[in-house]
Amino acid sequence: MAASMKDVARLAGVSIKTVSNVVNDYPFVSADTRSRVRAALDTLDYRPNTSARGLRTGRTDLIALAIPALDEPYFAEMASLIVDAAEQRGWTVLIDPTGGDRSREKLAAGGSRSNRIDGSITSPLALTGNDVAGLARQRPMVLLGERFANATTDHVAIDSVRAAHEATRHLIDLGRRRIAFLGAHTRMRTAVVRLSGYQAALAEAGRHLDQDLIVRASPFGRAQGAAAMARLLTARKPPDAVFCVNDLLAIGAIRMLLSSGLRVPEDVAVVGFDDIEEARFSTPNLTSIAPDKREIAEVSVDLLCRRIRDGATGPPVDVVAGHRLQVRESTTGTAPLTTGTAPLTSGPPG
Incomplete structure (x- = not known):
C-alpha cells in the first residue's frame, strides 16, 4: 500500500500537520524539521494524493510552461530550470511547445489544452497586448521575454x-x-x-x-x-x-x-x-x-506561486533579471x- 501522511509523520516524529506544511512548501517549518520530514518522504516514497488535495484546496498544483520550441537550446535550458524550480515547490509542469503560433500560445497560456492547470509561465512570440490582458483575467500568468506596453500580468526579463x-x-x-x-x-x-x-x-x-x-x-x-x-x-x-x-x-x-x-x-x-x-x-x-537563466526561472516560479498559493493581488510586478x-x-x-x-x-x- 502507498504510504500516507500519517506514516511519514510517525517515521519523522512530527505531526501530520507538519508533514502537510512541508509537502505544500509552507515557510513556517524549521530547517531541521523540514530535512527530517523530507528524509521520511524519500524513505517511504510518499506520493501526495493530488485528487484529494485538489478537492480540498481548489488547486491541482499543475502549471503550464508555454515556450516557442524545445529543440532550440535557449528554451530547452530555460524549461529545465523552470521545471526544477517548480518541482522544489511541489508543482508539476506541463510543457507546451507553441511554435510561436498565436493560436497555440493562447491555448497553452489560457489553459484550454488542460483546464486543470492553476496558472502558466509563458514565453510568447506572437501574442498581442490585448491577448495578454484577456488571458491574465482567466488565471494567473507570468510572462517571459520582451515587455508589452501597459502589461497586465507579472513579467520577468533582462534589459x-x-x-x-x-x-x-x-x-x-x-x-x-x-x-x-x-x-x-x-x-x-x-x-x-x-x-x-x-x-x-x-x-x-x-x-x-x-x-x-x-x-x-x-x-x-x-x-x-x-x-x-x-x-x-x-x-x-x-x-x-x-x-x-x-x-x-x-x-x-x-x-x-x-x-x-x-x-x-x-x-x-x-x-x-x-x-x-x-x-x-x-x-x-x-x-x-x-x-x-536561473534567476529568471526562480523568480517567475515565485511570482506565480504568490498569485496561486498565497492569493496575492495587486498590480503586476515587472522584474528585470541580471545579465x-x-x-x-x-x-x-x-x-x-x-x-x-x-x-x-x-x-x-x-
Whole structure:
C-alpha cells in the first residue's frame, strides 16, 4: 500500500500537520524539521494524493510552461530550470511547445489544452497586448521575454536594450569599424528591441548607421545565420564585426566565415546572445550576452506561486533579471581561464 501522511509523520516524529506544511512548501517549518520530514518522504516514497488535495484546496498544483520550441537550446535550458524550480515547490509542469503560433500560445497560456492547470509561465512570440490582458483575467500568468506596453500580468526579463548596447559597445571598444546586425525582423519583438540597443550604441559612439549592415534572418537558426552571413560577405564593404540576435545565428555566421577563408576574430569578430551551452564549446568559442537563466526561472516560479498559493493581488510586478557579457575567443582571440564568474549586471524591479 502507498504510504500516507500519517506514516511519514510517525517515521519523522512530527505531526501530520507538519508533514502537510512541508509537502505544500509552507515557510513556517524549521530547517531541521523540514530535512527530517523530507528524509521520511524519500524513505517511504510518499506520493501526495493530488485528487484529494485538489478537492480540498481548489488547486491541482499543475502549471503550464508555454515556450516557442524545445529543440532550440535557449528554451530547452530555460524549461529545465523552470521545471526544477517548480518541482522544489511541489508543482508539476506541463510543457507546451507553441511554435510561436498565436493560436497555440493562447491555448497553452489560457489553459484550454488542460483546464486543470492553476496558472502558466509563458514565453510568447506572437501574442498581442490585448491577448495578454484577456488571458491574465482567466488565471494567473507570468510572462517571459520582451515587455508589452501597459502589461497586465507579472513579467520577468533582462534589459535586452541595455544588453545589446553592451555587446555592440564591446565591438566598438575593440576598434571595429563596420559592425553588422544579423537577425533583423520587423515583427519579432526580440529582434526589434535588440536592434534598438545596437543602434543606440552606434549613435553614442558617433558611428554612421549603415542600413546595408542590418540583415534579416528568420527563423533564428544556424542555417539562417550562415545564409545571412553569406549575404553580408557580398557587400561592397563587408563588416569587420557582427552582433547576432541569438547564439544559433552567431554559430551559423562563424561557420560561414571560416568556410569562406576568413578568420574569427582577426578578420571578423562575432557576438551572440543567450549564452547557450553550445557557445562555450564552439570553435572559436563564442562571446555572448548571458542572461541569468536561473534567476529568471526562480523568480517567475515565485511570482506565480504568490498569485496561486498565497492569493496575492495587486498590480503586476515587472522584474528585470541580471545579465552579463561573457567575453570569449570570437571577439578577443583568447578564451578566459574561467567563465561565468563575472558579476551580474542587473536593473531594479520595475
